[in-house]
Amino acid sequence: MKYFLFLIFGMNFLFAQELTLEQANHLASLPIKCLQQEYPNKLNQLLQDDSELASPKTLHPSFYGCFDWHSSVHGHWSLVYLLNNFKDLAHREEIIQKLQTNLSKEHIEQEMLYFAKPHEKSFERTYGWNWLLKLQLELEQSKEPFAKPLSENLKPLTDLLIERYIDFLPKLLYPIRVGTHSNTAFGLTNAWDYAVFSKNEVFQKVIKENALRMYGSDENCPFTWEPSGTDFLSPCMEEIGLMQRILTEKEFLPWLEKFAPHLCKKDFEWETAKVSDRTDGHLVHLDGLNFSRAWNLYALIQQYPKKFFYLKKIADAHLQFSLPSVVDGNYEGEHWLASFALRAFESKK
Numbered sequence: 011m012k013y014f015l016f017l018i019f020g021m022n023f024l025f026a027q028e029l030t031l032e033q034a035n036h037l038a039s040l041p042i043k044c045l046q047q048e049y050p051n052k053l054n055q056l057l058q059d060d061s062e063l064a065s066p067k068t069l070h071p072s073f074y075g076c077f078d079w080h081s082s083v084h085g086h087w088s089l090v091y092l093l094n095n096f097k098d099l100a101h102r103e104e105i106i107q108k109l110q111t112n113l114s115k116e117h118i119e120q121e122m123l124y125f126a127k128p129h130e131k132s133f134e135r136t137y138g139w140n141w142l143l144k145l146q147l148e149l150e151q152s153k154e155p156f157a158k159p160l161s162e163n164l165k166p167l168t169d170l171l172i173e174r175y176i177d178f179l180p181k182l183l184y185p186i187r188v189g190t191h192s193n194t195a196f197g198l199t200n201a202w203d204y205a206v207f208s209k210n211e212v213f214q215k216v217i218k219e220n221a222l223r224m225y226g227s228d229e230n231c232p233f234t235w236e237p238s239g240t241d242f243l244s245p246c247m248e249e250i251g252l253m254q255r256i257l258t259e260k261e262f263l264p265w266l267e268k269f270a271p272h273l274c275k276k277d278f279e280w281e282t283a284k285v286s287d288r289t290d291g292h293l294v295h296l297d298g299l300n301f302s303r304a305w306n307l308y309a310l311i312q313q314y315p316k317k318f319f320y321l322k323k324i325a326d327a328h329l330q331f332s333l334p335s336v337v338d339g340n341y342e343g344e345h346w347l348a349s350f351a352l353r354a355f356e357s358k359k
Contacts, residue, residue, distance in 0.1 A: 035100040036337065038092045040348040041085035042101060044076040045108050050341075052078045056129050069124055071117040077345045080138035080191070084349040086112065087145040091352055094152050106156045113160045118167050125170060135178065136197030139171045144200035147207055168204075175201060176216050185224040187249075189241025189299060194224065195248040196302075202255045218256045225249055229268045237283045242298030242350070246270065247306035254309060263317075276320045282331040291342040297332035301350035304329040308357035329354050 051066040051074070066074040073082035089105050099105070111117075124130060134142075146168040149161035185194040198217050205213040231246040250270060254262055267274055280303070283296040307325035310318045329351075336347045 031096060031098055031100075034092055034096045037348055037352070038089060038099060038101070038105070040336070040344050041076065041088045042105060042108070044341075044345045045082065045085055045089070045112065047075050050077060054078065054133070056133075058129055071120050072112045072114075073121065075112075077341070079134055080141055081346040081349075083138060083145055084141040084346065087141065087148055088349045088352050090145065090148045090152065090157065091356070093154060093156075094148065109160060110156065113163050115163045118163050122167055122170060125167070131174070135174065135192075136194065136201075137191040139175065140197045140200045142171060143168060143204040147200070147204045150207070172201075172205075172210070172213055176213065179216055179220040182220070182224075187245045189236065189238055189243045189245050190295070193243050193245060193248055195221075195245070195252040196243050198252050199248070199255065202252070221252055221256050225253060226265070230271065231269050233270070233272060233280070237296055237299050240292040240295045241283070242295035242302065244299055244302045244306065247303050251306040251309060254313065259314075263314075273321075278321070278324070280324050280328075282328050285332075285335065288335055288338060288340050288343055294335065294340070294343040294347075297335045297343060297347055298350045300328040300332040301347070301354045304354040305357040308354065312357065325358070 048065065048067050053066060053069065055062070055069070057063065070079055070082075073079045073086070076082040076085045086109065089109060092099055093102065093105060125133060142164075146161065146164055149157045149164065152158075152161075182194065186192045187194070198221060202214070202217050204210075205217060228249065231249065233246050236244060236246065246269075250266065250273075253265060253269075257265060272278055283299045285294055285296045288294045288297070304325045307318075307321045307328070311322055311325065332347075333351060335343050336351050337344070
């Protein structure tokens with residue numbers, strides 16, 4: 011598997027054409043480091059009374075590391091993805107052992123008990139749900155021996171979240187269009203991919219019907235409104251990414267012409283988002299926005315190379331601009347940005 015990546019040697023940035031095994035090892039080191047790091051931690055917990063006070067590891071024995079629940083989930087995805095694509099990844103057995111510990115049957119059962127609390131019905135909706143389905147898909151697609159038992163352990167939680175999606179989406183009368191966790195379009199992308207892979211026609215139907223209801227008549231997405239101050243998802247591009255999935259080519263391209271007329275012109279330009287302080291956990295979100303734009307632009311190019319070839323230089327610029335921050339030594343970004351970078355690389359292969 012080949013990727014583009016910036017390498018950091020001291021204060022110098024060197025551009026490498028292909029991701030070597032050594033570089034993959036370095037990228038893997040970030041989720042390895044935080045997967046079982048309990049603190050600092052942001053629980054996002056709703057307390058009914060003091061009986062619910064507990065440590066992150068007690069509450070979430072599978073996904074307590076990497077600062078918060080969803081970052082832990084996509085940190086797990088990152089490691090499974092790298093194991094699947096780099097057979098000689100360093101610390102392979104250590105990584106597998108950590109995955110087996112965190113994703114044990116008993117730990118997933120404890121996670122499900124947390125989700126079963128009536129007042130936690132909306133916990134991680136839909137951002138964390140979406141990443142968990144991507145982790146499930148990566149495990150089920152894997153040909154590695156360690157993956158099948160872990161996919162079976164995780165499956166009950168995946169099934170529970172699918173039920174939550176099916177229950178929730180018809181009740182969401184209006185889409186959430188922000189560039190942060192609650193963005194509805196992003197929250198349906200990995201979910202759709204898993205619904206298709208698992209041949210879950212009911213789940214596909216619910217996602218498609220509600221996506222069309224919420225987004226089918228949208229026009230002229232305000233690209234110039236991006237970025238907001240702490241975006242890490244591109245509202246315009248995530249909507250495109252979702253509609254590209256659920257519509258046929260005959261349906262999608264006319265929709266895109268109305269939704270993003272400027273994007274469809276060969277002179278389209280888009281400045282990368284700049285980060286003023288990468289030690290600020292919110293401001294560093296903008297590196298994620300660059301990756302979000304990149305992975306959706308690459309997806310367009312991959313599916314329609316003759317039509318959207320001119321977007322590659324923009325996608326590359328966004329990816330290349332924020333890659334150094336993945337390994338800049340600041341936990342504010344390191345606990346999650348490796349996953350976003352890998353997601354962009356995944357889209358360009």
